[in-house]
Amino acid sequence: MQAEASFIIRNARVLTMDDANPRASAVALAGNRILAVGPEAEIDAFSGPDTHVIDAKGGTVLPGFNEAHMHIFGGSAELRELSLAGVKGFDALAKALRDYAAEYPDRALLIAQHADYTVLSDDERVTRHHLDRILPDRAVLIFAPDHHTAWANTLALKGGGILEGRDVGIGNEIVMGDDGLATGELRESNAIRPVSALGETGGREMLGVGTGGDPEHVTDEERAGDIAILKEGLAYVASLGITSLQNMDGSLYQLEMLEEIEKTVGLPVRVRMPFHMKNFMPLSDLETKAAAWRARFDTDRLRSDFVKLFMDGVTESGTAVFVDDYAHQPGWKGEPLFTQEQFDTIAIAADKLGLPVAVHAIGDGAVRMVLNGYEAAIKANGKRDSRNRIEHIEVVHPDDIPRFKELGTVASMQPTHPPGSAGLPLEPYLSYIGEERWPYAFAWRTLVDAGAPIVFATDWPVSPLDPMHSIECAMSRTVWKDGLKDERLSLHETLAAYTRTGAWVEFMEDRKGMLKKGYLADVVVLSADIEATDVTALATVRPVTTICDGRITYQA
Numbered sequence: 001m002q003a004e005a006s007f008i009i010r011n012a013r014v015l016t017m018d019d020a021n022p023r024a025s026a027v028a029l030a031g032n033r034i035l036a037v038g039p040e041a042e043i044d045a046f047s048g049p050d051t052h053v054i055d056a057k058g059g060t061v062l063p064g065f066n067e068a069h070m071h072i073f074g075g076s077a078e079l080r081e082l083s084l085a086g087v088k089g090f091d092a093l094a095k096a097l098r099d100y101a102a103e104y105p106d107r108a109l110l111i112a113q114h115a116d117y118t119v120l121s122d123d124e125r126v127t128r129h130h131l132d133r134i135l136p137d138r139a140v141l142i143f144a145p146d147h148h149t150a151w152a153n154t155l156a157l158k159g160g161g162i163l164e165g166r167d168v169g170i171g172n173e174i175v176m177g178d179d180g181l182a183t184g185e186l187r188e189s190n191a192i193r194p195v196s197a198l199g200e201t202g203g204r205e206m207l208g209v210g211t212g213g214d215p216e217h218v219t220d221e222e223r224a225g226d227i228a229i230l231k232e233g234l235a236y237v238a239s240l241g242i243t244s245l246q247n248m249d250g251s252l253y254q255l256e257m258l259e260e261i262e263k264t265v266g267l268p269v270r271v272r273m274p275f276h277m278k279n280f281m282p283l284s285d286l287e288t289k290a291a292a293w294r295a296r297f298d299t300d301r302l303r304s305d306f307v308k309l310f311m312d313g314v315t316e317s318g319t320a321v322f323v324d325d326y327a328h329q330p331g332w333k334g335e336p337l338f339t340q341e342q343f344d345t346i347a348i349a350a351d352k353l354g355l356p357v358a359v360h361a362i363g364d365g366a367v368r369m370v371l372n373g374y375e376a377a378i379k380a381n382g383k384r385d386s387r388n389r390i391e392h393i394e395v396v397h398p399d400d401i402p403r404f405k406e407l408g409t410v411a412s413m414q415p416t417h418p419p420g421s422a423g424l425p426l427e428p429y430l431s432y433i434g435e436e437r438w439p440y441a442f443a444w445r446t447l448v449d450a451g452a453p454i455v456f457a458t459d460w461p462v463s464p465l466d467p468m469h470s471i472e473c474a475m476s477r478t479v480w481k482d483g484l485k486d487e488r489l490s491l492h493e494t495l496a497a498y499t500r501t502g503a504w505v506e507f508m509e510d511r512k513g514m515l516k517k518g519y520l521a522d523v524v525v526l527s528a529d530i531e532a533t534d535v536t537a538l539a540t541v542r543p544v545t546t547i548c549d550g551r552i553t554y555q556a
């Protein structure tokens with residue numbers, strides 16, 4: 001007697017991501033596992049009276065996408081906020097904000113996202129005065145796409161108690177004007193939080209990134225509201241064919257809410273969440289928090305088993321750290337959030353506890369410091385299979401490229417982030433890093449060719465979450481000037497960075513990331529055959545069905 005399938009997906013172009021059996025036309029699932037992958041005739045034999053048959057209509061079927069770097073709480077909250085993507089010029093900004101204000105007359109703080117640094121014009125930055133002219137009587141906070149910079153109007157600055165400025169710590173800044181008052185530009189989370197705390201969620205969605213800590217006072221009602229926001233976000237994630245997400249901020253508050261969702265209705269997406277180590281935390285937190293969370297949250301659906309840190313900020317606000325000076329600002333290289341010695345100590349201690357590390361490093365100076373720390377851990381503890389990673393790697397120094405392979409460091413990159421991609425402006429980014437560094441910016445082909453394992457993601461809500469859009473960006477990247485190396489990847493390299501390698505980074509390559517007998521039943525059915533789709537049309541291909549852990553989590 002053959003086992004009976006709970007689902008059979010047939011008439012499909014299955015890309016299994018399993019090199020031993022790369023293609024098939026059908027997949028059978030039973031419970032939360034894959035029963036068989038093969039030709040239709042073979043798979044149909046698993047059909048029984050209770051089998052649910054899905055006709056893929058010739059579309060591609062893949063292992064569910066693994067989004068290797070995102071922020072679930074922040075992203076979920078933003079689904080309720082205004083997006084300024086594509087808005088350009090004062091008049092367009094004014095109209096968008098005024099319409100939004102009219103739509104939500106009761107919101108204490110109007111939050112908008114995705115305002116380019118050049119939203120007004122190429123050479124004029126937003127100040128509180130611009131926003132005051134648009135909405136003098138409502139508190140307004142607008143974020144740059146990278147979320148590292150925001151701009152507030154006078155009412156919002158007053159409400160947050162920071163109109164006269166305040167010391168917000170290294171790497172954070174309330175930009176002050178000649179008049180002794182804040183200009184409205186707020187750099188990094190310590191500067192932004194006093195204002196964002198006035199919003200609907202009290203800014204709680206930003207705490208995982210900002211402090212790694214938990215909110216001090218949360219009423220039952222507020223917590224229920226936060227859970228509702230998370231559920232909306234998780235459903236949205238599943239609607240894009242994603243079955244695994246690796247969160248890049250962490251807090252116990254978020255883990256416990258996710259655990260509650262898992263216990264009540266079930267998580268529609270597998271979640272991996274880190275312990276977020278900030279530079280003011282004692283080293284002992286690695287043991288008492290990170291390792292303790294690992295023991296407590298250790299299922300295939302919700303786990304906390306790594307450490308996240310930020311080494312620098314972002315290029316546009318001058319907080320990214322470079323080996324050499326910024327091209328537009330001689331004498332300034334940026335200031336790291338940890339000293340080399342501090343980071344080495346953390347990298348060694350985490351490694352000793354068997355905790356993988358993921359570090360945000362945008363500038364080549366920050367990337368180098370992180371590689372140095374990983375090297376120090378190998379020297380101190382011996383080489384182990386650590387799967388440590390670096391997030392973003394917007395610029396890498398040529399001398400450091402071979403070190404990724406040597407140290408076994410994973411490159412975690414975002415195809416939607418290069419200036420000129422996904423509608424992002426070229427400036428001020430390209431002038432800030434300067435032409436000499438262009439060949440080493442967003443150099444994913446270069447890193448892959450040098451033997452670095454690579455995973456892709458969007459850093460949602462920094463850029464749109466849709467994996468198909470991101471895959472198109474990875475494959476259609478254009479050069480900034482003639483003669484620069486073509487950094488595009490092939491479809492199969494890109495898909496691997498969205499599936500199989502993501503599972504490997506999570507130490508779960510023995511059960512997910514491929515469509516293979518016995519593996520977890522995480523599958524996405526797409527609306528078309530992506531191998532027969534022109535690269536420029538990949539983003540039009542939509543998920544039709546998402547299955548996670550043997551359960552349909554999205555149906556178009």
Ligand SMILES: [Zn+2]
Nearest residue numbers: 069070248459
């Ligand atoms: Zn991030």
